[in-house]
Every structure is written in C-alpha cells, then in structure tokens.
Amino acid sequence: MANSAKTIMKGALALLFFFSLFMNCYATESYPGEIYIDILANHYQAVVFDHDLHVMVSEGCATCHHHTTGMPVINTYCASCHSADESAATVSCQGCHSKEPVTAGSMQQERAAFVFHDDKPDLKGAYHLSCLGCHQQMGAPTGCQDCHARTEAGDRFFNSGMFAPAH
Amino acid sequence: MCNISRRKFLAGSVAGGAAIAMAPAKKAFGANLSGFPDGLGVLVDMTRCVGCRSCEAACNKEQNLPEPDKAFDDYTVFDERPHGQHRRPTEKAYTVVNRYDQADGEKVYRKIQCNHCNEPACLTSCFVNAYKKTPEGAVTYNDKVCVGCRNCMVACPFNIPAFSYSSAFNPIIKKCIFCYDTRLKNGQAPACVEICPQQVMLFGKRQELIKIAHDRMRRNPGKYVETLYGDKEVGGTGWLYLSHVPFKEAGFNVSLPNEPIINNVKDFLAIVPMVLAIWPALFTGFHLLSTKGKSHGHADNHRHDGQEGHE
Structure with missing residues (x-):
C-alpha cells in the first residue's frame, strides 16, 4: 500500500x-492560449491568434515580446538597455503599441518620454511587421487572407470576389 | 553740350543694362527654395513593403476613381509591362505598386505616386497656372483651368502626371494630390498611409521625417543604403524613400540633379522681361540718334525710287 x-x-x-x-x-x-484580434474588423474578420502554437514554435518569448517577459533579449537594439530586465508589468502588444496611427508628430511626443522607443510602430504595424516578417522567414503562410478572411466590405474595398471587375 | 550728355546717357544705360543682365541674375533669381518650413511629407521605408496593394485600393476609394481593370488583390499586375516598362500612375490609379526582381531573386516592392516636390517642375511648366504648391506640402492642380497641354507630363522628372486619354472632349491631367481636399488640409494622413498594414509610410513634417530617416539608418547599420532619396533630388521632394537595395535597382531615376528643374532656365527667364523692357527703349534711342536730321530725306528718296520702279 x-x-x-x-x-x-x-x-x-x-x-x-x-x-x-x-x-x-x-x-x-x-498567458492566454488564444488571442482575439479585431483591429481591422472593418475589412477583415477577426483573427484568432493561436498563442499556444506560437509559444511552441518560437525560440522564446523575446522573439515577439522584446524585453518585457524577463527572457533573454534577442534584438541588439533593445539589449543595449534591457539586457538584464525582469518581467515587465505590461507584456501585451497593445500595452505598448498604440492603436492610433504613428506619425512624425506622435514620435516627437514619444521621444520626450522614452528617447529610444520613439520609432515604435503602431499596433497594426507591429502585428504585421512581427507576424509577417517571421512568417516569411519561416515559410509560414503570408497571404493576407491566410490569417484574416475578408468581409463583404473588404471584398468591395479590393474590388474582389463578387465586386470583381466584369471584364 | 546736348550731344555729350546724350552720349553719356547712352553709354551709361548700355553699361547698366549689361550689368543687370549679367551679374546679379544668379544671386537674385537662382536662390533655392527649400519648400515651406512646415511642409508635410511621407517617409517610405521600402524594406517593409510586401506588395499587398492595399494603398492602391485605398486611393481608388478616397479619390472616387473608376473601377480598376483588375481586382486589387490580383498580383499578376506586377508582371505587366505596359509599353515595355513598369506600371506608372494613370487617370484611373494615382498610385501604383511595382515589383522589382533583384539579381539574387529577392523581390522589392515600391509604391509610386506624386512625390510632391518642393519646387515642382510641373508647376513651373504650366502656362495656365493650374498647379499650386500648398503650404501643407501638396502639389495640387485646378482641373477647371487645365487645358490638357501635357507640358507637365514632359516636365515631371518622375513621370507622374497622367492624362485622361479616355475623354474625347475635355482631356485633362490627373494625378495624386496628397489627398489634399479630403485629408491633408485638415492635417490628416493620406488614405494610402492610413491603410498600409506594414506601416511602410510615415506621415509628418518633412524636416522631421528627414531626421527620423537618418535615425533609422544609424540605428540599423547595414540595413539601408546610406541615402535618403528625395532629400536633395530636384531641390527636395515631400515624399522620401529609404531602401535596402540600391535605388537604381528599384527603378528610381538616380541621375537627377540636386537643383530644381526650373533652375535650368531660371536665369534665362529672368532676363526675358528685362530685355523686353530695356531693349525697345535702348534701340529706339540708337535709331533716333543715328538718324537725327537725315531720316526725312532718306525716306523721301526711298519712296521716290519705289514709285519709279513700279512705273
């Protein structure tokens, strides 16, 4: 017994x-296993991001989360300040990357707060630059609709599908 | 006494005219305009462009352009070579994205639209003054006064203005206006910048964008070719380009001078009104002096000879 x-x-x-x-x-x-992303919900259906899958296939949190998770920083530009950082209070993309479009003017304001964070892309840019950049390198799907299916409004916008040119 | 003063006057006027025509022309009229100090522009980072053509679709909707020949998600357009060349803006598309295949197999995408020059050649070539460079930085045009002469198409160093060949009775110029009417005049970014998923384009004050571009080059050693296209070309353009491949390999015209196109003819054009004002008075003076006291006799003789000839 x-x-x-x-x-x-x-x-x-x-x-x-x-x-x-x-x-x-x-x-x-x-951490969330799935993340629901709907910032482009006008032309595209929301993306259900399989976080679990990407945790498995990525080389570590820092690939996407920079210096915020307490994992060794990969990007040399970030590492010059954050080489030995503890995990940060905010790790989500939208915690740092603004939903408002970045302009030269907004970068000036950002520079006043964090001089080295001034060229940080906005949320839409951060998603696409990070996701698509890696997908291209890893041979993962890169077509627009491989990640987000278009809505009817999106088809109209692209003159595609039922709105395709007649000739 | 009278003769001497006249001679002095003539000598003086000749010397003065020559001095005005030759010496100060360069200084007074050749000065470079560096654009409006608060002029807006866009920084295009070609390393980010993936050729999704969203900007083309956004432009089409914003400017109420006609239906395209092919859907905006049809990527066979990158293989099109109208007239043996890459696509250029047309009356139906004020911006186009082209693909430039590199020798190593890499695909480089580049968005083409009006670069909104500081000193636009189209503007200076237009004899009806249809074009305007606004303080916000846009090069706009008044389609009500355009007569369709197409001088600007010849003058533009970037081959941007398109012509409405489809219109039989009132063909006019069509080109990107930086979304001036609907967005720029309210300080908003143009539609193509807003839609871009890859944040290829950054909108803001041109002077600020130049600093940001150099920051990017400095922070990412080896990523970019160390030139900012549009910083100096033809006196500077509102749209600026960063690239990871030599600009020539992405279809840019790299043989453009740093001087605005107008500078080629500015000195000459400045002399024209002076010549028109001074020369008639000057040569009338010469004529009156040289024919003083003799003119009537000569004229009579001629008339007499002419009459004899007829008879």
Missing part, C-alpha cells in the same frame, strides 16, 4: 517534471 502510494507520487513527480520541461519558463506565468 505504502509502495503503491510511493509509485503514484513518483509518477506524479515525473509527470510534473516532463510537463515543466515542455512548458519550460512558461509554467510560472499565465
């Missing part, structure tokens, strides 16, 4: 060990 309890304990420990191996650092943090 005592033996079987021990084996169960051992098994559970082993399971926990393997589980933590797969999850490596992520086990300590909670």
Whole structure:
C-alpha cells in the first residue's frame, strides 16, 4: 500500500517534471492560449491568434515580446538597455503599441518620454511587421487572407470576389 | 553740350543694362527654395513593403476613381509591362505598386505616386497656372483651368502626371494630390498611409521625417543604403524613400540633379522681361540718334525710287 502510494507520487513527480520541461519558463506565468484580434474588423474578420502554437514554435518569448517577459533579449537594439530586465508589468502588444496611427508628430511626443522607443510602430504595424516578417522567414503562410478572411466590405474595398471587375 | 550728355546717357544705360543682365541674375533669381518650413511629407521605408496593394485600393476609394481593370488583390499586375516598362500612375490609379526582381531573386516592392516636390517642375511648366504648391506640402492642380497641354507630363522628372486619354472632349491631367481636399488640409494622413498594414509610410513634417530617416539608418547599420532619396533630388521632394537595395535597382531615376528643374532656365527667364523692357527703349534711342536730321530725306528718296520702279 505504502509502495503503491510511493509509485503514484513518483509518477506524479515525473509527470510534473516532463510537463515543466515542455512548458519550460512558461509554467510560472499565465498567458492566454488564444488571442482575439479585431483591429481591422472593418475589412477583415477577426483573427484568432493561436498563442499556444506560437509559444511552441518560437525560440522564446523575446522573439515577439522584446524585453518585457524577463527572457533573454534577442534584438541588439533593445539589449543595449534591457539586457538584464525582469518581467515587465505590461507584456501585451497593445500595452505598448498604440492603436492610433504613428506619425512624425506622435514620435516627437514619444521621444520626450522614452528617447529610444520613439520609432515604435503602431499596433497594426507591429502585428504585421512581427507576424509577417517571421512568417516569411519561416515559410509560414503570408497571404493576407491566410490569417484574416475578408468581409463583404473588404471584398468591395479590393474590388474582389463578387465586386470583381466584369471584364 | 546736348550731344555729350546724350552720349553719356547712352553709354551709361548700355553699361547698366549689361550689368543687370549679367551679374546679379544668379544671386537674385537662382536662390533655392527649400519648400515651406512646415511642409508635410511621407517617409517610405521600402524594406517593409510586401506588395499587398492595399494603398492602391485605398486611393481608388478616397479619390472616387473608376473601377480598376483588375481586382486589387490580383498580383499578376506586377508582371505587366505596359509599353515595355513598369506600371506608372494613370487617370484611373494615382498610385501604383511595382515589383522589382533583384539579381539574387529577392523581390522589392515600391509604391509610386506624386512625390510632391518642393519646387515642382510641373508647376513651373504650366502656362495656365493650374498647379499650386500648398503650404501643407501638396502639389495640387485646378482641373477647371487645365487645358490638357501635357507640358507637365514632359516636365515631371518622375513621370507622374497622367492624362485622361479616355475623354474625347475635355482631356485633362490627373494625378495624386496628397489627398489634399479630403485629408491633408485638415492635417490628416493620406488614405494610402492610413491603410498600409506594414506601416511602410510615415506621415509628418518633412524636416522631421528627414531626421527620423537618418535615425533609422544609424540605428540599423547595414540595413539601408546610406541615402535618403528625395532629400536633395530636384531641390527636395515631400515624399522620401529609404531602401535596402540600391535605388537604381528599384527603378528610381538616380541621375537627377540636386537643383530644381526650373533652375535650368531660371536665369534665362529672368532676363526675358528685362530685355523686353530695356531693349525697345535702348534701340529706339540708337535709331533716333543715328538718324537725327537725315531720316526725312532718306525716306523721301526711298519712296521716290519705289514709285519709279513700279512705273
């Protein structure tokens, strides 16, 4: 009886060990498995971003999250200040990348607050530059509608589908 | 006494006329305009463009342009070579994206539209003054006065103005106006900039954009060719380009002078009104002096000879 309890304990420990191996650092943090992105909901249907999948295939949180997760920073530009950062209070994309379009004027304001963060893309730019840039390198899908299917308004906008030129 | 003063006057006027015509022309009229100080522009970062053609679709809707020949998600347009060349803006499309295949197989995309020059050649070539460079930085035109002479098409160093060949009775020039009427005059970014998913384009004051462009080059060593296209070309353009491939390889005209196109003829044009004002008076003076006291006799003789000839 005592033996079987021990084996169960051992098994559970082993399971926990393997589980933590797969999850490596992520086990300590909670993060959303799926993220619903609808900033372009006018012309496109919302994107359901499979965060779990990308956690598995990426080289680490810092690939997308820069210096905010406490993981070793990859980008050398970020690393010059943030090489030994703890995890930050905000890690979500929209926590730092504004929904408002970036202009030279908004960059001037940003420069006053964080001089090295001035050329930070807006949210739409950050998503596409990060996602599409990596998808191109990794051979993942790169077509517009591979990630977000178009709405009827989108088809009208692109003169496509049922709004395609007649000739 | 009278003769001497006349001679002095003539000598003086000749010397003065020559001095005005030769010496100060360069200084007075050749000065470069660096555009309006608060003029707006767009910084295009070609490393980011993926050729999705969203900007073309946005332009079409914003400017109420006619239906395109092909859908805006049809990427076979990149293989089109109208007249053996890459696509250029037309009366139905004020902006086009082209693909430039590099020797190493890389595909480079470049958006083409009016570059909104500081000193536009189209404006100076237009004899009905249809064009205007607004303080906001846009090069706009008044289609009510355009007579369709197409001088601006010849003058533009970027081959931008298009012509409404489809109109039989009132063909006029059509080109990008920086969304002036609907957006720019309210300080808003043009439609193409707003729609771009890759944030290829950055909208703002031209002077600020030049600084940002150089910041990007400095912060990303080796990423860009170390030139900002449009900073100096033909006196500077409102739209500026950063590229990772030599500009020549992306279809840019790299043989343009830094001087505005108008400078080629500015000195000459400045002399024209002076010649028109001074020369008639000057040569009338010469004529009156040289024929003083003899003119009537000569004229009579001629008339007499002429009459004899007839008879």
